[in-house]
Amino acid sequence: MQPSRATxxxxxxxxxxxxxxxxxxxxxxxxxxxxxxxxxxxxVHRTPGDTLNDSYRVYLPGSRPRAVVxxxxxxxxxxxxxxxxxxxxxxxxxxxxxxxxATVVAVPMSATLFADEDSLRRLDAIVTExxxxxxxxxxxxxxxxxxxxxxxxxxxxxxxxxxxCGGGAPVAAVFAVDAPLDxxxxxxxxxLALRRRSPRANAxxxxxxxxxxxxxxxxxxxxxxxxxxxxxxxxxxxxxGGNARWLRGTPTRLFTEPDVQWWLExxxxxxxxxxxxxxxxxxxxxxxxxxxxxxxxxxSGRGVRPNGTRHPHSxxxxxxxxxxxxxxxxxxx
Numbered sequence: 040m041q042p043s044r045a046t047x048x049x050x051x052x053x054x055x056x057x058x059x060x061x062x063x064x065x066x067x068x069x070x071x072x073x074x075x076x077x078x079x080x081x082x083v084h085r086t087p088g089d090t091l092n093d094s095y096r097v098y099l100p101g102s103r104p105r106a107v108v109x110x111x112x113x114x115x116x117x118x119x120x121x122x123x124x125x126x127x128x129x130x131x132x133x134x135x136x137x138x139x140x141a142t143v144v145a146v147p148m149s150a151t152l153f154a155d156e157d158s159l160r161r162l163d164a165i166v167t168e169x170x171x172x173x174x175x176x177x178x179x180x181x182x183x184x185x186x187x188x189x190x191x192x193x194x195x196x197x198x199x200x201x202x203x204c205g206g207g208a209p210v211a212a213v214f215a216v217d218a219p220l221d222x223x224x225x226x227x228x229x230x231l232a233l234r235r236r237s238p239r240a241n242a243x244x245x246x247x248x249x250x251x252x253x254x255x256x257x258x259x260x261x262x263x264x265x266x267x268x269x270x271x272x273x274x275x276x277x278x279x280g281g282n283a284r285w286l287r288g289t290p291t292r293l294f295t296e297p298d299v300q301w302w303l304e305x306x307x308x309x310x311x312x313x314x315x316x317x318x319x320x321x322x323x324x325x326x327x328x329x330x331x332x333x334x335x336x337x338x339s340g341r342g343v344r345p346n347g348t349r350h351p352h353s354x355x356x357x358x359x360x361x362x363x364x365x366x367x368x369x370x371x372x
Contacts, residue, residue, distance in 0.1 A: 076100065076137030082118055085165070091149040094118050095165050097141060097173060098132035104141035104174040106211075106370035108181045109166055109195075111188030115150045120185075127185050127354035128345055134363040140370060143169050152248070153191035154222060154255035154270050162195055167205040179370045181212040185354045186314075189218025189293075193272040193286070193321070200285040212290040212369040214362065217352050220317035222271035223260040226252050228312040230259070237307040273321045280324035287325060290332040290369050292362075293318040296342045296351035314352070 078101040086093040096118035112120035112127065121129040121144050132142035147161030170176050184192040196213035198204055219225045229245040256270060257263040267281075268274060274281030297315035302308040310316055318335055325333035342351035 076133045078136065080132075083168075085168070091117070091146070093147060093161055093165075095143050095145040095169065097143050097169060098136055099141050099173060100136040100139050102139055104139060104178065106140045106179045106181070107166075107169060107174050108135055108140060108142045108183070108366060108370070109162075109169075109192070110142060110144045111162075111182070111184030111191045112144065112146065113184075113186035113188050114152070116146065116185075116188065117149070118144050118146055120144065126345070129354065129359065131359050131363065134359060135366070138363070138367055138371065140366075141169070141173055147191075150251075151191070152187050152219070152222075152251050152255070153194045154252060158191065159195060159198055162191065163198075163205050170206065176206065177208075179211040180206075180208075181214070181366055181370055182210050183214035183216070184218065185216045186218055186352065189215025190220060190272060193218065193220060193291075194270075194282070196289055196291075197272060197282045197285040200289055209289060212292070212366060213286070214292040214294070214365075215318070216294045216354055216357055217296065217314045218293070218317070219314050220271075220273040220321055221275050222252060222256065222267055223274060223276070224311070224317060226260055228308075232308070232312065235307075239305060239307045241306065273317060273324070275317070275320040275324075279328075280321065283321050283324045284328065286321075286333075287328040287330050289330070291322070291325060291330065292334045292336060292365060293322055294336045294338070294357055295319075296338045296340075296353075296356045298339070298342065298351040301342075301349070301351050 077098045080096060080098045082094065082096045084090050084094045110121055110131070116126065120126045121132065135142050143165070145162055145165045147165060148158050151158045153159060166180060170178055170180070182192045182195055183189065192213055192215050196210045200209040225248060229248040232240040232245045233242060256266040260267050268277070271281055273283045295315040295318045297313060299310055299313065302313060306312075322333045322335040338356045341356040342349065342353040343355050344350050344353055
């Protein structure tokens with residue numbers, strides 16, 4: 040038996056009302072998902088006339104930040120590296136802003152391995168300024184970075200743990216993404232790559248690395264042994280790990296994708312040339328020293344550059360949702 044015209048009309052009206060109600064309930068969630076969590080972003084150049092050095096970009100939530108995360112880009116990076124169209128596009132600033140946490144992309148010097156004191160002093164001045172202007176001097180701080188930025192993050196965390204930072208307090212957590220951490224290992228790897236004259240090695244990068252270490256530390260690890268101990272974030276051959284000993288009480292998370300097959304085929308490099316060896320060594324030193332929150336995160340097949348090129352030395356190896364949760368647990372539990 041077919042329903043009457045009045046029944047069909049009443050069914051249509053009820054169905055439309057139900058769909059309207061469902062749409063009304065879903066609309067706020069859709070708007071929240073589409074709306075950026077970052078309330079505003081601001082770029083600050085602390086040295087007049089210099090847009091490359093001593094600069095930072097701050098991503099701010101809608102309210103006064105309850106904590107600050109400092110992000111350091113890779114060698115030669117800029118304050119725009121973590122923007123959606125940057126070299127290391129990231130959703131981390133937006134995720135953190137949604138939790139009331141500010142993110143600062145700091146570039147104390149545009150090209151540095153953070154082997155020199157000037158870079159660390161400038162970074163400390165940036166962190167102090169951000170806390171004063173945008174948050175609170177006592178707000179908890181975490182620091183992290185990609186590649187050489189991760190080197191600086193670890194070295195800065197060590198410096199603060201040694202009570203040598205402006206605020207006087209240690210950082211609450213530190214993370215690094217495929218960062219070179221042992222300057223002695225880095226020197227020997229770069230030097231060997233040049234002497235072997237491998238056609239697939241990045242000779243320009245090797246020469247730049249040696250020049251930076253020579254300028255900052257005075258020479259090779261044998262000629263300038265004391266400088267390497269003072270400045271390197273890690274000395275894997277030292278019993279206490281060198282400066283790594285300062286992080287025995289700091290939550291530390293190191294990310295790496297140890298794809299040795301990729302390095303063999305594309306760079307004619309092996310484990311001795313990979314930053315993964317430094318990450319594993321640092322975590323091992325810290326765990327031996329009693330740091331239960333020293334973690335090594337290894338991935339497989341995640342390293343891809345924004346242009347789609349496969350490369351294990353990439354920010355994309357990071358699970359940003361998981362990293363956000365890890366930071367929240369240590370900054371704003």
